[in-house]
Amino acid sequence: MAETENNIAIPQDFDSLKTIILERKAQLPKRLRQVAAYALDNPDEIAFGTAASIATSADVQPSTLVRFAQHFGFEGFSSLQQIFRARLRERTPGYDERLKALSGNDHSKLESGSIFNGFVAAAHRSLDNIASSVEPEAFERAVNILAGAETIYLVAKRRSYPISGYMAYAFGKLKVKYQMVGTAAGIDDDILAMAGPQDAAFAVSFSPYASESVNQAKLLANRKVPVVSLTDSAFSPLAESSKVWFELVEADHAGFRSLSASMAFAMALTVAIAEKRRRVSEDHLIE
Amino acid sequence: MAETENNIAIPQDFDSLKTIILERKAQLPKRLRQVAAYALDNPDEIAFGTAASIATSADVQPSTLVRFAQHFGFEGFSSLQQIFRARLRERTPGYDERLKALSGNDHSKLESGSIFNGFVAAAHRSLDNIASSVEPEAFERAVNILAGAETIYLVAKRRSYPISGYMAYAFGKLKVKYQMVGTAAGIDDDILAMAGPQDAAFAVSFSPYASESVNQAKLLANRKVPVVSLTDSAFSPLAESSKVWFELVEADHAGFRSLSASMAFAMALTVAIAEKRRRVSEDHLIE
């Protein structure tokens, strides 16, 4: 009898099922892998279809579906199907739908609620936008520059400051040497004077551009420190001082621009830098 | 033969079906009205259940379900069920597709690109999550507390610090009096000593909880300062000191938790507070 993986718990929710399928997908036999791919691509079909109809459109035999389910510890196809159905059932209504539900009774509730809603939506839009506007090659170049630096100088003011604040925190955790520029007033020039070509800088500035940040980036560039920057326009004064720069237009709600995409970008950059360093030092050991 | 209402078009989507059911509900025979009520209250059950199981939980005979469907022009129960299923299908939040589009682009070719991808996806997930976990009522209460405060104290350390950093920036722009707690070491206690019941505090802390933040929140609560907090677990030590607290679990990529949802939340809260103050002062002028 085929092993039903008794030792491993049967997934009870869609997310863990998905994870397990992805984990084991590679080692699955041909037809079962075919089912795995189909299932993850067409979860709705699995939820609503019959074994026969699903089998047809996945181009396998119904029995294969049963075997697939049993491979993951389910009794049969039907019990696996329950997971796919539960996914649709349990999908929580989402904020705006609940907001609609309580409409009428209190106007102020609606107002605060729609503000919340608006910011979440703006954040989503921003993320969609960044996903399509950041060039992988540019990102890779930025990572290379910063990963190769001795010290990473972080330049950001005002609205951008939380971004560099997060990066400082994460760099600290990841043991990446960094230096924030512009925390205490007055000593910035002294700090910048220590930077050299062996270092690198990451500058963030959105319009209206803080002149301080722009000047500091310029200064760094003059000192042959490679600068990577994140800004919101190709005409940003930051761009001309930068080896690599990213144009990131955050969506806004009621005039307040989101920071979610910048934050995601910063996190990705931070971790990618640390990851690259780790890999480089490993490669070095092997050689 | 019973009339099948040939003259009226058979509803093809859930909304029109719902409308028609509501219209005719009053003139329906007893058992059919019972089914109508059940169907509108438990659409998910209709979508996934079998005629027998639905009949049992609606306390009617399976045949009644068939007759119900036929009354509205459907051939049988199954065709009516399709409408309920289509409803769940269509509600699919175009979001899966966006993620697919993400993994489809050439980002994933490069390692750094996949890190980038991962963080964008995590941010999306976080936002979805926050949208379904924040209760509009709780949000409104939080806004009221903070909008009514004389000074808003911002408590956050480490990973949460960028959140309060952004709020400080925005409050400054919006002319809302605030005070950050925990920037310069040592003077925290002096700052907190000034807080009173006429003020309020907003604390952010995720596990592992910074003991400093927890203590400060406790201190504020003892001084009768209402505390609103953002944390990631119902068991967070922050929760007990808080009048209102929000549980926000950020999705993570490679163990690094996103901040995008927290950021969106903070922005929404900030703006909602300012908006409420503006409206209150306007109302005051009118009176």
Added chain:
DNA sequence: GCAAGAATAGAACATACATTCCAGATTTGT
């Protein structure tokens, strides 16, 4: 209060369904 008509419950039916089974094909290990 009685008859005519509609509505309902529950059993009977036909079929659509998931599952099992087995022979043949394919992969894996030696």
Added chain:
DNA sequence: ACAAATCTGGAATGTATGTTCTATTCTTGC
């Protein structure tokens, strides 16, 4: 290259399911 094990396709099977049918109960109009 051979044997063993695994995987796969397709038909067989028995159950679960939607639907139909009919006797009975409940409304409705006079």
